[in-house]
Amino acid sequence: MERQLLWSLYQLLRSLQPSGTSRTGFSNVWILLTYFWSVLCDRPMCWACDPANWPAEFAGFEPPSPSTLSRRLKNPSTLRLLIQTLLWLQACMPGSERHYIDARPLCIGGSGGDRDARIGWGAGRLAKGYKIHAIVQDTGRLEALAVVPMNRNDTSMGPVLLQQMTVARGYLVGDTAYDSDQLYDLAALRGLQLVATPRVARKGLGHKRHSPHRLQGLAIARSKMGSRLLRDRFYIDRCFGSWGNVAGGLWGLPNFVRHLDRVRRWVVAKLIVISLKTRSKHKDLWRR
Numbered sequence: 001m002e003r004q005l006l007w008s009l010y011q012l013l014r015s016l017q018p019s020g021t022s023r024t025g026f027s028n029v030w031i032l033l034t035y036f037w038s039v040l041c042d043r044p045m046c047w048a049c050d051p052a053n054w055p056a057e058f059a060g061f062e063p064p065s066p067s068t069l070s071r072r073l074k075n076p077s078t079l080r081l082l083i084q085t086l087l088w089l090q091a092c093m094p095g096s097e098r099h100y101i102d103a104r105p106l107c108i109g110g111s112g113g114d115r116d117a118r119i120g121w122g123a124g125r126l127a128k129g130y131k132i133h134a135i136v137q138d139t140g141r142l143e144a145l146a147v148v149p150m151n152r153n154d155t156s157m158g159p160v161l162l163q164q165m166t167v168a169r170g171y172l173v174g175d176t177a178y179d180s181d182q183l184y185d186l187a188a189l190r191g192l193q194l195v196a197t198p199r200v201a202r203k204g205l206g207h208k209r210h211s212p213h214r215l216q217g218l219a220i221a222r223s224k225m226g227s228r229l230l231r232d233r234f235y236i237d238r239c240f241g242s243w244g245n246v247a248g249g250l251w252g253l254p255n256f257v258r259h260l261d262r263v264r265r266w267v268v269a270k271l272i273v274i275s276l277k278t279r280s281k282h283k284d285l286w287r288r
Contacts, residue, residue, distance in 0.1 A: 097170025100236035120150030
């Protein structure tokens with residue numbers, strides 16, 4: 001299965017960016033393909049730089065050295081191709097008018113020396129590590145993504161995610177952390193009606209002037225339709241869970257993936273792998 005996915009990744013990368021060599025003799029396509037091979041097999045990058053670990057289909061390929069691979073992965077053009085690959089795959093998925101926003105923790109050991117990891121609230125307890133913040137449609141289509149240290153709360157990351165979205169329509173559903181006037185207004189600018197679990201269910205809103213989009217969202221939340229929307233918001237939790245249930249999926253952070261830039265790169269690469277596996281199983285639902 002990994003060999004088939006690697007070949008599919010190679011064809012996709014070639015279609016998104018024609019091969020061209022740099023001073024090191026490796027194109028961005030081959031740099032990313034080497035990195036994807038380590039991600040597919042849940043191995044460190046140095047493992048993928050050994051020709052003996054490659055499948056027979058790539059017997060003539062001499063992978064870059066670990067230092068070259070590490071340096072080239074920081075190149076802006078390489079990172080653009082990585083992001084472009086994820087965006088292309090997500091654009092192939094069917095759309096929907098129901099959007100869900102939430103976060104998932106990526107915990108590491110408390111004694112780890114990662115200078116970028118922080119202690120914050122994750123999965124009902126204090127933990128150290130990072131968080132994935134995302135907006136996902138009920139078809140599984142990823143619309144916005146951010147990977148930040150654990151101490152960044154959900155409320156502050158809501159505007160970051162909404163700024164990534166293009167104009168859409170429908171409902172954006174979240175929990176209590178997203179019940180703020182600013183997020184209701186930002187969602188409305190994207191053509192979405194935010195529906196979040198109210199912060200206070202029985203008390204009034206006080207004398208403060210509130211956004212009309214928030215007042216409308218709170219009214220919807222108290223209706224029968226709003227109850228169904230809020231009940232279905234746990235779809236994004238199931239989506240996060242499915243990312244880890246796929247073979248080679250995003251189950252957590254291995255001990256060789258530390259520091260924010262590496263974590264972000266690893267998460268994006270894993271989501272590309274998951275998208276390709278989903279595409280191979282449900283070709284009839286995908287547009288390309």
